[in-house]
Amino acid sequence: MKAIHLGLRYRRSPALESSFFDPEMPADWRVAFLLNEQDALWVAGDDPDVETVLAELEEAPTDVFVVVEASAWSPAWQALADADRHVVVRLTDETPVWRPGAVSAAAVVGLVPASNNPADLHGWLSAFLDQAPAEAALFVDGEPPSVATVDRLRTLTELMGR
Template sequence: MKAIHLGLRQRRSPALESSFFDPEMPAEWRVAYLLNEQDALWVAGDDPDVETVLAELDDSPNAVFVVVEDAAWSAAWQSLADAGPHAIVRLGDDTPVWRPEGGDQPAVVGLVPASDQPADLHAWLSAFLDQAPAEAALFVEGEPPSVATVDRLRTLVELMGR
């Protein structure tokens, strides 16, 4: 059985600050909160909270699937990857990323747009799983980020018995 992890690509979007996170929540708590809600995390090259992310992953009792853009990669990420238990993927220019609109190349990381259409989400999820290795992560992209789409995907994964 394949393990599929779900998350948001734009986790640092200002829209999440007003719609997902409690406005009273300190910024340094947001990564921990997000890790309680999702098991995949995308770290962009320009993210200013990389040290917070590394610390939260180091303290996390659960394994997390982490995608780290090449520009954010450092020796600290390599050490965390070597130590486990997290699955950490270094995303460079030559790393394939699956998208619904095409590409037959197998990929461990996928991106889908936000959607409230169950048929589209099911088709995208099924197509991603068909090409994915044993452990992979599917991220929802778009501005504003759609926590609802991640939740819909999670429900579909559960209904599919994954």
């Protein structure tokens, strides 16, 4: 059975500060909170909280699927990848990223838009899983980020027995 991890591509979006995180929550707690809700994390090249992310991953109670853009890659990420506790993928220009309707090589990372349409989400999820290896991550793309879409995808994966 394939393991699918779900998360948001733009986890540092200002829109999440008002719609997802408690306004009273300190900024350095947000990564831990997000890891309690999702098991996939996208690290962009311009993320200022990389040290916090690395620290939270060291203490995470479960495995996390981490996508790190090439511009954010450092020896610390390589060490985390080498430790084999979490799945860490270095995203380069050559790394295939699956998208609905696009033809690409087999991809371990996928992006879908936010959607309220269960049929679209089911179709995208099924198509991604059909081409994915044993362990992969699907991220909801777009600004503002849609936590609701991640939740819908999680429900679908549970209903599909994943």
